[in-house]
Amino acid sequence: MLSQKTRYAIRAMQHLADCYGQQTVPLSEIAAKQNIPPKFLTVILSELTRFGIVESQRGKAGGYRLSIPPVDITYGDLIRVMRGSLALVPCASRHAHECCKNCVEEHECRTRALMLQVRDRTAELLDGVRLSDPIALEPSFAPAEEAGT
Structure with missing residues (x-):
């Protein structure tokens, strides 16, 4: 299974991919829209920045953006x-x-x-699915007692 940290990183990157080509995205926006604890998100985005996938900007208009295209x-x-x-x-x-x-x-x-x-x-x-690719949503699984298992 993927760790919670990895799942949060994927959701944050999906959010940044959706905003690609726009202004930087405030950490608070990513945290709120993706339901990620802000302190944990700070750690994740810092790690992604060190890997060169994300860049950060400080100041009033600060935030995060992808440093390379989502494709x-x-x-x-x-x-x-x-x-x-x-x-x-x-x-x-x-x-x-x-x-x-x-x-x-x-x-x-x-x-x-x-x-x-x-x-x-x-x-x-x-490796065949890019951050820019659309991903069709799937319906939720029925709870075990409803599914008869």
């Missing part, structure tokens, strides 16, 4: 910046690879083999 930012990029990897297990990570503790040898591990496939398909999907 040049994929969801895979965002998740990698915030999480470090798309892999669900450390042994399937390309850039943060670690052997799993209490596991069989990697070359014998079917779980790792499956997770490598999951990582690659996830990367293919997330």
Whole structure:
């Protein structure tokens, strides 16, 4: 699962993408419209600024904006910046690879083999969707008791 920090970062970046080409966006606007705690958002935007994806402007007309066009930012990029990897297990990570503790040898591990496939398909999907792309909304899931499960 994505961390709360990563989900907030994605929503903040979607908001900035929607405002791309306009004035800077105040932190308070992003926080209010995306339901993100302002102090946490400050940390997230600072991190995204260090990675060069967002730029900030101080002062009365201050705020944040994307430093590169939304068409040049994929969801895979965002998740990698915030999480470090798309892999669900450390042994399937390309850039943060670690052997799993209490596991069989990697070359014998079917779980790792499956997770490598999951990582690659996830990367293919997330790297194919850009921040500028429209995303169709899906209906909410019915509560478990209503769905009969």
